Each structure stands twice: as C-alpha cells, then as structure tokens.
Amino acid sequence: MKPLFHPRLIHDPFGDPGLYVSLLFERRGLLFDMGDLQPLSARTLLKTSHAFITHAHMDHFIGFDRMLRICLGREKALHLFGPPPITNQVSHKLSAYTWNLVENYPADFHVLVTEVDEGELKTTRFRSRAAFRREETTVIPLADRLLVDEPAFRVRCVRLDHKIPCLGYTLEEKAHVNILKNRLEEEGLPVGPWLKELKEAILREAPEEAPFRIWWKEEGRIEERWRPLGELKRELVLIVPGQKITYVTDVVYHPENARKIIDLARGSDTLFIESSFLQEDAARAAEKYHLTTEQAGCLAREAGVKEVIPFHFSAKYNGEGERIFREVQTAFKGERAG
Numbered sequence: 001m002k003p004l005f006h007p008r009l010i011h012d013p014f015g016d017p018g019l020y021v022s023l024l025f026e027r028r029g030l031l032f033d034m035g036d037l038q039p040l041s042a043r044t045l046l047k048t049s050h051a052f053i054t055h056a057h058m059d060h061f062i063g064f065d066r067m068l069r070i071c072l073g074r075e076k077a078l079h080l081f082g083p084p085p086i087t088n089q090v091s092h093k094l095s096a097y098t099w100n101l102v103e104n105y106p107a108d109f110h111v112l113v114t115e116v117d118e119g120e121l122k123t124t125r126f127r128s129r130a131a132f133r134r135e136e137t138t139v140i141p142l143a144d145r146l147l148v149d150e151p152a153f154r155v156r157c158v159r160l161d162h163k164i165p166c167l168g169y170t171l172e173e174k175a176h177v178n179i180l181k182n183r184l185e186e187e188g189l190p191v192g193p194w195l196k197e198l199k200e201a202i203l204r205e206a207p208e209e210a211p212f213r214i215w216w217k218e219e220g221r222i223e224e225r226w227r228p229l230g231e232l233k234r235e236l237v238l239i240v241p242g243q244k245i246t247y248v249t250d251v252v253y254h255p256e257n258a259r260k261i262i263d264l265a266r267g268s269d270t271l272f273i274e275s276s277f278l279q280e281d282a283a284r285a286a287e288k289y290h291l292t293t294e295q296a297g298c299l300a301r302e303a304g305v306k307e308v309i310p311f312h313f314s315a316k317y318n319g320e321g322e323r324i325f326r327e328v329q330t331a332f333k334g335e336r337a338g
Contacts, residue, residue, distance in 0.1 A: 004152060004173050005243045007270065010039050013311040013321060016059045017249045019272055020044065021171060025196065026152075032169055032247045032272075037063035045070045050148060052155065053082035054249055055166040056089050064093055068111075072128060075107035081114045081147055081157070083165040087124050091134055099131035116142065116157055116167060151203040153242070158264045161257050162250045163289045170264050173242025177202050183236045189225075190216040202233055246305070249274040249312050252289040258299060265303035273300060275310035275328050278317065290314075293324055297331025308332050 002024055010018035016035025023029060029044065031051040036059075045067055054060055071078060080090065090113045109128040114121050121142050125135040148155040153174060157167045177199040184191065194214050201212060208230025215224040246265040251257050251274070265271045275297075276290035285292045291299075293310070300308035310328045317324060 003243055004176065005171065005245055007245055007272070009272070009309070009311055010035070010037065013275075013313045013324070014315060014318060016062075017054075017274065017312045018060075018063070019247050020048075021245065022047075023152075030155075030171065033060045033249070034063035034067060035059045035061070037066045042070045046074065046076065048078065050079045050081070050155070052147070052157070052167070052169045052247075053080065053086060054168070054247075055083055055162060055164060056086060057250070060250070061089070064090070068094075071109050073105045073107055074109055077110040077112060079112045079114065079148075081116060081167075083159065083167050084115050084117055087113045087115045087122065087134075087137075090126065091124075094126055094132040099128070102128050102131055105129070114147070116147065116159070118159070121147070151200055156264070158260045160248070160251045160260060161254070161289070162252065166250050168246070168248040168251070168261060168264050170244060170246040170268065172244045174203055176240045176242045178238040178240065180236055180238055187235070189214060189236075192216045198229075198232060198237075201229055202237065202239070208233065244268045244270075246271045246273075246303075248272070250289070251291060252286060253291055253295045258302075261299050262303045265300070265305055268303065268305040270307045270309060271300050271303065271305040272309050272311060274312035275324055276312055276314045278320075278324065279327060293327035294331040297328040297333075300328075300332045301334055 004024050006022040006024060008020055010020055017033050018035045019032040020040060021030045028047045028049045031048050033054055034051055037045065067078065090111065105128060111126040112123055114123045119142050120139055122137055122139050124137045126132045127135065145156040145158060146154060147157055154172050156170050160166045160168050179195050198212065206229055208228065210229050211226045212229040212232055213224055213226055215222055244267060246268040248261055273296045274291055275293045277285035277292045279292045279294040282292050296310055297308065308328060310324060313321060313324050
C-alpha cells in the first residue's frame, strides 16, 4: 500500500521552517511555509499547487520571491493561504517590482491569496498580465476550519497565538483506496487509467448504482466494459483510513493554544512541531512565544499521534540536536527526564 503523502522538511531542524509534501500519482505538491526555498529545485517548485503560510516572519515567507521568479512566464496558478494581513503583504511584495514588460509574456501566472480571517476566507487574485494589480476579492464563510476540499484530500487550519495570529495546518487524506490486483486478474480486467478514474469516483462518493466504464487499448482499438460502480467497489477495492499530517510552528505554550493544537493534530500519523528551546529554558521560550522540547512532546502524546518530528531548533543549541530530539521523545513516550 503506497501512501498518498510523501512529506519532507526542506531544511535540517536548525534551518528555516518549511515542509514539502509530494502527492503520489498527482505530479504535484504542497508547501507549508516559504522560508529559504533554495534546497527545492525549480521543477519541484513548479509542481507546487498550494502554499500554506503560518505567518509572515521572514524565515517563513522570504521564499515567496524565489517562487515568483520560478513561476513567472508560466501558465500556472499558485493558491496561497495565510493569516491577516497576508493579502497586503503579498501585494506589497509584488508591487516592489516593475512590471512594464510583463505583457510580452505568453503565459499568465496567477497568485490567488486567501486570507484566513475569523470566520471568513477572503480570496484575492493577482495576475502577471495585469502587472499583479490587486483584483476582485471574494468572501465565503470559513466552515469547519476547512481551507481546501479536493476528492483525495482536505486541508484544515486553526488560529494560534505567536503574539500575532499564526496558523497551524492539518492535511488529511479522505480515505486510501487500494486496488486488489489479484481480484483484477481473477476478473480478467486490465490495469490502466480507468483504475485512477475508479478511485476518483469512489472518493467523490458517486452513486453506487451508476454505470462505470472500464476501458483499455488493444491492438490500437479502444475496448470497454460497463459495470455498476458499487459492484466494482465491493469486488476490486479495499478502503482504509487515509493519512493525516499536521504542521505546527511558532506558538507559545498556554492552555488555549495547547487545546487547539491537540484538537488539530489528534490521531495524526505524523506531527511536525517546533521545539525551539530545551525545557531548562522554558522561561526564555515563553518570552519568545515558542515551544520547548517537553511541551512539544507532551502535545504530541496528548494528541495521540503515531510519530512526532521536531524542527525549528534555536541556533543557540547548535551541536545539541540529539539532546533536543531525545527530550522531545522522552516527553512523547511519557517517560521521566534524566
């Protein structure tokens, strides 16, 4: 069973925060934060369809300019999400450049910025052919913290406290649809693109009585059969719970933040969570509005996650990375430090 999500931190734990998630079979990926993006190739960045920004501190957002430069001149849309005032911040970045020759570009690169406000999603479009002038803003209610809802996955968020609004994100696969290859052989059915179409029909909950087309090429001809979707679902498919990945960084520890993080991350396969300070420096962590190792590990344990991956270590601990990992794991496992 191949997982849909393939996440990897962009830097080591002492570098700029950022997570890239490749989507299996879709030839695209998602970005969580846009700090220094140099480790990601131009090809990888061009595959990015959505970017989810926690907040606009430099180490989380300076990579926007690299993304802009790579995508300019391409027929592409980048969907970018963040807390207020992310729309103004993107607008100011774009207006810092001169666009008098941009009409010569054959393609029209779009940036769609969605500002996640209290109870609302405000989406504004910027287009290269319009010299990235701010265009119309659409406003829809924010329902169930849901930002993106696609057939295969959804992305939710929660508003956290970093002395400014800061968003935590969770990426959820709706379900994992496995094709039983031995059943295909027993039925005498070929592999092919129709299997991807079958998965998509199941994930969008198409009616089970609906006829479904099985097709393949044979000696240059298109061959096809029709079977009820529900019948194929029962005979050829195993559906299991999907993956869940949560990304949390730059938050202070207090009861409200803790409650929100635990709720967001509950049951995650992997929790990527900042662990900026050792527990012995908890007072310093509170002053800087960051988490300690013990706080991160305890939050992961209380959320019931399968795996916790700490990152965003303070540079003051250079050379002590193993100690940071150890403290997080000790708290995660509920063991006593020492």
